[in-house]
Amino acid sequence: MEKLKNLRKLYNYKQKDLAAILGVKPKDISDWELNKSQPELKMLRDIAVIFGTSVYDLLNNDVVTITSWKPWNTDEKIDSFWGHIGILLYNSYVIKWYPITSATANKVECDLHDDQPDTQTKILAVETLNNRVLFINKSIIKKISLLGDSSDMPKDWELPWDGYQGLGAEEYYNLIKEYFFNYEHFCENTSEQLQIIIDELIKKNRITDDNVLELINDVYIYFHDNTTETISIGDASALLNSIMDIEFEMSRFIHFEDLNGEIHFIPIESIGLIDMPLYLYKTGSHELSDNE
CATH class of the missing domain: 1.10.260 (434 Repressor (Amino-terminal Domain))
Structure with a gap:
């Protein structure tokens, strides 16, 4: 090892x-x-x-x-905390804030400063400190903000229920x-x-049989009209694969199957932000890697 x-x-x-x-x-x-x-x-x-x-x-x-x-x-603080990334969707006046590391802040800045068409990505992937992965559709959102820890907290900030480092x-x-x-x-x-x-x-954290899926399987999809849909996904590999297809212009639909067996096809033009558990993202990534 x-x-x-x-x-x-x-x-x-x-x-x-x-x-x-x-x-x-x-x-x-x-x-x-x-x-x-x-x-x-x-x-x-x-x-x-x-x-x-x-x-x-x-x-x-x-x-x-x-x-x-x-x-x-379990109460140890992560010392790599840098600050927050904020995403403002169209038709919304409230910024969604997520805690991030300095490495993530640098990655976001580099991506957004990149003005070369050949290297520009359509979807910005961000891993947060509270164990979430964000897929940000840069052409659909109104604004991305980076707020360092030394800055004053925004008025609309709320600490995630699972704190700065998730569980x-x-x-x-x-x-x-x-x-x-x-x-x-x-x-x-x-x-x-x-x-x-x-x-x-x-x-x-009051995790029960009734809410455990929210922690490990629930994906939040924020649409450009400021509506939100929560979907429990059993297998994230199809979702991640469709995001890659969009990057390579092989598709314009996000598609995946939920835990009830329903297959969803959602045009990327309607989505501003996808917020999913890091656990689900990692298991989906592992399945894609194992199938290569």
């Missing part, structure tokens, strides 16, 4: 430090990093939470977004889904310490 070694060094952990946190021997860490052995799923989940990522990302070549975490501390590490979302839909597997393959954290997260 070359990625484990890279993450450990980025977080300034020595092998003995990480071993102490995980309750294993330093030699175990060394063996994992040298691919002499691989940790079981329980341990992989603990490692993913420590580094604020997911088991899937630990085991493949995806780039892991580096943030600042303290193991097992925490990406793996939390996988675990919460498993908790509700495959509880036996959750108990068998999750450490006691991590089970306690998930229990506390569920209670603290």
